[in-house]
Amino acid sequence: MEIRFEERKQLKEKPDQKHLGFGKYMTDYMFIMDWDKDQGWHDARIVPQGPIELDPACVTLHYAQETFEGLKAYRTAEGKIQLFRPEMNARRMINSNARLCMPAFPEDMFVEAVRALVKQEADWVPSEPDTSLYIRPFMFATEAALGVHMASSYKFMIICCPVGAYYATGLDPVKILVEDELVRAVKGGTGFTKCGGNYAGSILGQVKAEKMGYAQVLWLDGEHRKYVEEVGTMNIMFKIAGEIYTAPIEGTVLPGVTRDSMIHLLRDWGYKVNETRLSVDDLMKAGHDGTLEEVFGTGTAAVISPVGELRYKDDVVVINDAKTGKLTQKLYDTLTGIQWGKIEDPYGWTQVVE
Known part of the structure; x- marks a missing residue:
């Protein structure tokens, strides 16, 4: 893929790596590529990060x-x-696009585009402990015409931002x-799918939770309002009587990359992982x-987030004395160890970006 480069006249001042927060500081450049029904994907370019014009x-x-x-x-x-x-991530985006009648952005092009932009923004990849460069590929229809239909033109873009911990509390439950x-x-x-509508529809639940003093929402299935599925920004796993339980990938739960990685680790360590429906009544x-020994959310942004308390209606349970469990800590240490190159990646x- 040929990628055109447009140099920025003045580079941005980089933020303090010790106080990055999450999603606050955009890097100097962004990747853009266009699609239309006549040309397909064309005009790959890395250009100065900035506003985009839409009709x-x-x-x-x-x-x-x-x-x-x-x-x-x-x-x-x-x-x-x-x-x-x-x-x-590339494969998941292809599946998301297929559900929303959007053209596929090929896996090899996706990875190449990510690598090219990260290489260009190498100076923005932070080095402080527990920091990283968050990468946000996204795609949207650009056709200007009212009426619900598959659009005739689309834009694929990638932006980046250096980040610290997703939750201000870090690894605290x-x-x-x-x-x-x-x-x-x-x-x-x-x-x-990973589409904005899923997240927009979850905000009301998040607002309700925060008013009650809770950090996140655990959603139940939409048919029975009975089985636990996922948290607003994460998949979730439960260690019950020595076994792991997590919702199955059956069309209502996001197939998380971190979720898949955790399952690999857990099974290699000898744990029985049950990808099955778990009722909220059995959970409580x-x-x-x-027998509920540990609960933890998994996702790219937070990596792993221990859960210290669950509330269902007027019923409240405290997990592991509201402390981070040993398995949760081991999973976090192992996965981040692989990600930051501290331990071997078996x-x-x-993938090293060179």
Whole structure:
């Protein structure tokens, strides 16, 4: 793929790596490529990061035909920069696009575009502990015409930002509210895709949770309002009586890259991982009888987030005395160790950007 480069006249001042927060500081450049029904994908370019011009009739503004991804670049102690399983993000975006009637952005082009932009922005990859460069590929329809239909033109873009911990509390356990009124996804819908509408529809539940003093929402299935599925920004796993339980990938749960990686690690360590439906009643019962040993969310942004408290209606359970569990800590240390190059990568998950 030939990528045109447009140099920025004045580079931005880089932020303090010790106070990055999450998603606040955009880098100097962004990747853009266009698609239309006559030419297909064309005009790949890396240009100065900045506003994009859209017609008010752009169909995405009215009908939300867009998808996105999230991955990171990590700087090792030796100064190398590496990616973590970018091909999985590419494949997931292809699946998301297919559900929303958007053209596929090929896996090899996706990875090449990510690598090219990260290489250009190498100076932006932070080196402080627990920091990384967050990479946001996204795609949206650009056709200007009102009416619900598959658009005739699209734009694929990538922007980046250096980040610290997703949660200000770091690896401290968070409190989760089980949502029993609203639903996030139903079978046959878009729950397995990474599209903005899924997240927009979850904000009301998030607002409700925060008003009650909880950090996130745990969603139940949309059909029965009975089985636990995922948290607003993460997949979630439960260690019950020595076994791991997590919702199956059946069309309503996002197939997380971190989720898949955790399952690989857990099974290699000898744990039985049950990808099966778990009712909220059984979950709360386990919390009360002492068999619910650990709960943790998994995702690219937070990596792993221990859960110290669950509330369902008026019932509250505290997990592991609201402390980070040993398995949760081991998973975090192992996966981040691979990502930052501190320990050997036996799975071939990392790619060095040169």
